[in-house]
Amino acid sequence: MAHDWQPDFEQLVDKHQSMVFSLAWRMTGDRGLAEEIAQDVFLELDRHLSRIESEAHACFWLRRVAMSRSTDALRRRKVRGMDLWVEMEDRHSVQAEIHSSPLGVRLEQLLATLPEQQRAALILRYQEGLTPEEIAATLESPVATVKSHLQRGLKLLRAKALNHLREYVRVKEQVRGV
Amino acid sequence: MEFEPNEDFERELRQAFERRPAPPGLKRKLLARKSAQRPQHLSVIWQRLAASIVLIAALAGGLEWRNLEEQRKDEAARQQVMKALRITAHALNQMNAQLAAHGRAANE
Numbered sequence: 001m002a003h004d005w006q007p008d009f010e011q012l013v014d015k016h017q018s019m020v021f022s023l024a025w026r027m028t029g030d031r032g033l034a035e036e037i038a039q040d041v042f043l044e045l046d047r048h049l050s051r052i053e054s055e056a057h058a059c060f061w062l063r064r065v066a067m068s069r070s071t072d073a074l075r076r077r078k079v080r081g082m083d084l085w086v087e088m089e090d091r092h093s094v095q096a097e098i099h100s101s102p103l104g105v106r107l108e109q110l111l112a113t114l115p116e117q118q119r120a121a122l123i124l125r126y127q128e129g130l131t132p133e134e135i136a137a138t139l140e141s142p143v144a145t146v147k148s149h150l151q152r153g154l155k156l157l158r159a160k161a162l163n164h165l166r167e168y169v170r171v172k173e174q175v176r177g178v
Numbered sequence: 179m180e181f182e183p184n185e186d187f188e189r190e191l192r193q194a195f196e197r198r199p200a201p202p203g204l205k206r207k208l209l210a211r212k213s214a215q216r217p218q219h220l221s222v223i224w225q226r227l228a229a230s231i232v233l234i235a236a237l238a239g240g241l242e243w244r245n246l247e248e249q250r251k252d253e254a255a256r257q258q259v260m261k262a263l264r265i266t267a268h269a270l271n272q273m274n275a276q277l278a279a280h281g282r283a284a285n286e
Binding site: 009010013014017018019020021022025026031035038039042043046103104105107108111122123126127129154157158161 | 188
């Protein structure tokens with residue numbers, strides 16, 4: 001199919017670097033690794049630029065490859081036996097505080113404790129605002145599976161956040177009591 | 179399973195999961211890697227092309243050598259057959275001569 005859209009690599013980088021970096025960061029929990037993944041994803045885009053048909057296609061392609069490369073990086077780390085979860089918590093807590101509210105920071109930390117597939121579905125849902133159908137297309141999973149991951153991930157995250165809030169309120173009341 | 183969102187919690191999640199700005203040097207590093215990869219990429223293409231040419235030449239040479247070898251063997255086999263035929267013809271001639279001599283002796 002012929003298409004008039006002429007991709008400009010640098011413009012695509014300008015426009016989508018934040019998205020690709022954020023996806024990789026939230027998936028891996030490692031800022032340095034996320035930057036590396038983002039660079040790899042854009043270099044791969046450069047090699048496939050002739051096959052990209054539109055702005056929307058570029059955005060979809062970048063999301064899909066960013067998620068896939070992040071998952072690959074996580075698996076490589078698991079093989080190497082690194083304690084990712086502890087590391088994720090530490091790094092998120094340091095970096096996230098710069099931009100977010102305390103609850104926001106805590107939610108990001110709690111996100112890092114969710115299983116990989118639930119985390120991927122929630123990131124695409126709440127960072128990118130995708131529908132379950134769009135998430136399914138991005139992750140190449142059945143829609144029912146994605147809905148299940150969203151449901152379970154959300155439930156787990158909500159329960160963890162509630163525990164955190166209860167603890168927060170308890171500590172505040174203790175402080176007030178003193 | 180139906181996906182049932184909770185609006186307040188979802189709003190909180192959207193705020194918490196806003197996109198983060200990319201590191202300031204990301205584009206610069208990316209473009210540096212891109213320009214560093216291009217010549218390497220071209221040199222890899224040339225290396226592959228040269229390797230392909232060498233491989234094709236080796237294969238063609240091998241095929242040609244095999245043809246020549248087959249021709250040489252064919253010629254050797256032909257020569258052997260001709261030699262065998264000559265020996266047979268010579269033996270038959272000798273036998274004919276002996277038979278003719280034997281016939282003459284019998285007639286006398």
